[in-house]
Amino acid sequence: MTSHTTARPVIQARGLTMSYGDVDVLHGIDLDIHRGEVFALLGPNGAGKTTTVEILEGFRRRSAGEVSVLGADPERGDDAWRGRIGLVLQSWRDHRRWRVAELLTHFATYYPDPRDPAELLALVGLTGQAGRQVDRLSGGQRRRLDVALGIVGRPELLFLDEPTTGFDPEARHEFHVLVGRLARDEGVTVLLTTHDLVEAERLADRIAMLVGGRIRACGTPAELARRAAAQAEVRWTADDGTPRRERTADPSRLVWELHRDATGPIADLEVRRPTLEDTYLHMVHREDGGTGGDVDGDGDREAQAA
Numbered sequence: 430m431t432s433h434t435t436a437r438p439v440i441q442a443r444g445l446t447m448s449y450g451d452v453d454v455l456h457g458i459d460l461d462i463h464r465g466e467v468f469a470l471l472g473p474n475g476a477g478k479t480t481t482v483e484i485l486e487g488f489r490r491r492s493a494g495e496v497s498v499l500g501a502d503p504e505r506g507d508d509a510w511r512g513r514i515g516l517v518l519q520s521w522r523d524h525r526r527w528r529v530a531e532l533l534t535h536f537a538t539y540y541p542d543p544r545d546p547a548e549l550l551a552l553v554g555l556t557g558q559a560g561r562q563v564d565r566l567s568g569g570q571r572r573r574l575d576v577a578l579g580i581v582g583r584p585e586l587l588f589l590d591e592p593t594t595g596f597d598p599e600a601r602h603e604f605h606v607l608v609g610r611l612a613r614d615e616g617v618t619v620l621l622t623t624h625d626l627v628e629a630e631r632l633a634d635r636i637a638m639l640v641g642g643r644i645r646a647c648g649t650p651a652e653l654a655r656r657a658a659a660q661a662e663v664r665w666t667a668d669d670g671t672p673r674r675e676r677t678a679d680p681s682r683l684v685w686e687l688h689r690d691a692t693g694p695i696a697d698l699e700v701r702r703p704t705l706e707d708t709y710l711h712m713v714h715r716e717d718g719g720t721g722g723d724v725d726g727d728g729d730r731e732a733q734a735a
């Protein structure tokens with residue numbers, strides 16, 4: 430979906446830091462997101478995803494760091510800048526009694542070159558609901574209407590904060606197709622947040638794993654999976670009955686050393702290559718324990734009790 434050029438990134442952040450009072454929430458984030466890229470900010474609850482997005486959208490003042498979005502500092506974005514950005518807000522809330530097509534047609538008048546409302550309805554799969562009152566839509570249909578309202582002005586950059594929450598699997602699939610089409614066919618840059626690794630892998634050209642206000646890893650899903658698998662995990666039971674676990678880039682050497690030093694067969698010996706999901710969960714779990722961690726798993730090389 431993306432072809433990186435030497436053009437300035439659509440979103441660039443250096444050392445982005447945010448504190449609420451004396452609580453530090455973002456600890457110096459760097460981002461480079463390019464035109465036409467679908468970029469996922471993946472992280473557990475409280476990681477700082479919404480805070481990051483709100484700063485990039487210009488809704489929240491950062492504590493420190495440099496940020497550029499479509500060539501401007503979001504804290505100083507003017508109306509023209511704002512018109513180039515698509516936000517998915519719950520805009521229908523103020524217009525509950527309107528009909529779907531009426532609402533879209535009304536929002537279209539705010540923009541110089543809006544999408545055709547009928548085409549937009551087809552794009553988000555709401556043609557059948559065009560005449561329906563907004564407060565009679567299902568939760569998933571409302572969310573699609575939110576997305577339609579977010580893209581009616583043909584934004585160059587679209588922010589989607591946990592966009593598929595409450596979607597059934599079919600709606601989620603259709604939504605993924607829609608996002609892919611916007612990026613691929615129209616060059617829209619998409620920044621989405623999610624805590625769902627499967628969604629991030631499916632949708633995003635690149636994923637940044639945000640845990641505890643720090644980006645622990647960033648890359649294409651394939652790169653991240655490769656990096657995760659580079660560290661094999663060897664498990665066995667020691668002579669004293671203790672379960673042992675060691676992460677290593679060279680499992681055959683470790684197994685050879687274990688056999689060399691052993692007085693008999695190694696009990697419960699197992700070698701496995703972690704998946705990206707294993708690594709992500711490990712990272713989140715370690716953060717809960719306050720010790721951090723990253724996709725390369727450098728902190729895990731020593732043998733430890735399982």
Ligand SMILES: Nc1ncnc2c1ncn2[C@@H]1O[C@H](COP(=O)(O)OP(=O)(O)OP(=O)(O)O)[C@@H](O)[C@H]1O
Binds near residue numbers: 473479481624
């Ligand atoms: N207005 C605020 N005042 C004080 N603390 C806040 C405020 N907004 C968020 N926080 C705290 O900042 C941290 C990051 O919150 P944020 O909403 O950015 O995380 P998130 O990754 O979007 O989480 P979730 O997936 O639950 O939406 C959390 O610990 C949260 O409690």
